[in-house]
Amino acid sequence: MMRRIVRMAFRPEAVDAFLQIFEESKDKIRAFPGCLHLELWRDHSRPEVCFTYSLWTGPEALEAYRHSDLFRKTWARTKVLFAERPQAWSLELVQAPEGHPVIFGAAAPGLEAVLARHAPGRVAVLVDDHTEQYCYPKVRAALPDDHLLIRIPHGEQHKNLDTCRYIWTQMLEARLDRQALLVNLGGGVVGDMGGFCAATWKRGIRFVQVPTTLLAQVDASTGGKLGIDFEGVKNIIGAFADPLAVLVDTDFLATLPFAELRSGFAEVIKHALIADADQWKMLRRIEDLRTADWPQIVPRSLAVKRRIVAADPYERGLRKALNFGHTIGHALESAAMQTDQSLLHGEAIAIGMVCESWLSAQKVGLPPEELEQITAFIRQIFGYHPLNNLAKADLLALMHNDKKNEGDRINFSLLPRIGEVRVNQTASEADIRASLDYYESAMQRGSG
Ligand SMILES: NC(=O)c1ccc[n+]([C@@H]2O[C@H](COP(=O)([O-])OP(=O)(O)OC[C@H]3O[C@@H](n4cnc5c(N)ncnc54)[C@H](O)[C@@H]3O)[C@@H](O)[C@H]2O)c1
Ligand SMILES: [Zn+2]
Secondary structure, eight states: OOOEEEEBBBBBGGHHHHHHHHHHHHHHHHTTTTEEEEEEOOTTTTTTTEEEEESSSHHHHHHHHHTTTHHHHHHHHHTTTTOOOEEEEEESSSSSSOOOOESOOOOHHHHHHHHHOOOOOSSSEEEHHHHHHTTTTGGGGGTTTEHHHEEEEOOOOOSSHHHHHHHHHHHHHHTOOOOOOOEEESSSHHHHHHHHHHHGGOOEEEEEEEEOSSSSSIIITTSSSEEEEEOOOOOOOOOEOOOEEEEEOOOGGGGGGHHHHOOOOOOOOHHHHHHHHHHHHHHTTTTTTGGGGGGHHHHHHHHHHHHHHOOOOOSSSSGGGGTHHEEEEHHHHHHHHTSSSOOOOHHHHHHHHHHHHHHHHHOOOOOHHHHHHHHHHHHHOOOOOOOOOSSSHHHHHHHOOTTOOOBOOOOOEESSSTOOOOOEEEEOOOOOOOHHHHHHHHHHHOOO
């Protein structure tokens, strides 16, 4: 598996010509034997600099492309536009991040097809008490009669080593071998922990994600990150591993409590804001989340995450784009845990997105009318959560501790406009405090 990144600096007046060439040739390159993925990134702080990112089945495939007519022709047209010599990095990846299929639609036939095709040994199914009640009956008929059902209690507080021990014990008693396959039927907790248990059982057995919450469908079930909490630290133990497939059936959302649905919706908003301005226009027309057109919304939202993950499978940089709203949001979430004010992940991220949109307006030129749109929409969907109990000094301390920082600068991903994101931005403590003040005053203005 090869990853190749080319940094190209163009003469400013030649950038549009290059974008045109890219548009014309990208489908042909994507169809070239061995090309798994091709994408273009622009450095928005330096519009004359573009990066292409491509992923190849192996070094031979990349070499074959570099000796092809297709390459020679596009390169000949491109090289006259350069301002500087391009730099290229090719990297061989040991573990294949080719991604897994995502199958949209009814889960039962999807699961039946996956199980039939991969003809595994024993099938095990992990559920929590809620998904056993609401989701398991919907897929029961697709499972072999002798499947092993593993039940755990619901909730983040059980995403830990004790529950893993319980899951592994069930596997041991059932004598699951390497041919076994685990179906994780549930939200992000079941998916992260079940995936981790599968990835470590006998050094890894196959698993299928069947996400049943909105958050898991658009976010947690894809990206390869698996894990559990340990000694109070979230997701500190884990692994990267890809499922055999992800089955996304939006019918599961019908039984999801409203607060969970709304919490997951924060990630849907985030994906639209960082990379899909058209989806944002569509979301703004939603009046009631209960009746939103999920079969339409979920695949588009998931596509944003998949695109970004494919470009940065091991979180070396570009994945930071997904952090929008999360620098401040995570700090709020942790601070809320230490008080009696409970804040779901998405509720905290919603506040974080308002604050970070304000920072975006200050730092990277998000237009004021777009800031107002974002603020008004989040106010409409999430209402106002007063921050008064959450001391701002503590929040700043929490942000300094965030693992995503480098040195003592606080790292943000900000929006130069809706549908675009710029990573590796920083803000001062005073700016961050002012962004929290903006949240409070804008929400009070709206609710008064
Ligand atoms: N791996 C990743 O990249 C990634 C990304 C984001 C979040 N996460 C993780 O995801 C977890 C949160 O996921 P979540 O929000 O799905 O929480 P969750 O799994 O706890 O589910 C929320 C609640 O909804 C219930 N539920 C699930 N599906 C239901 C349904 N269809 N009907 C009725 N009730 C249902 C669950 O039992 C639970 O009580 C966190 O642990 C977080 O760390 C992981
Ligand atoms: Zn999130």
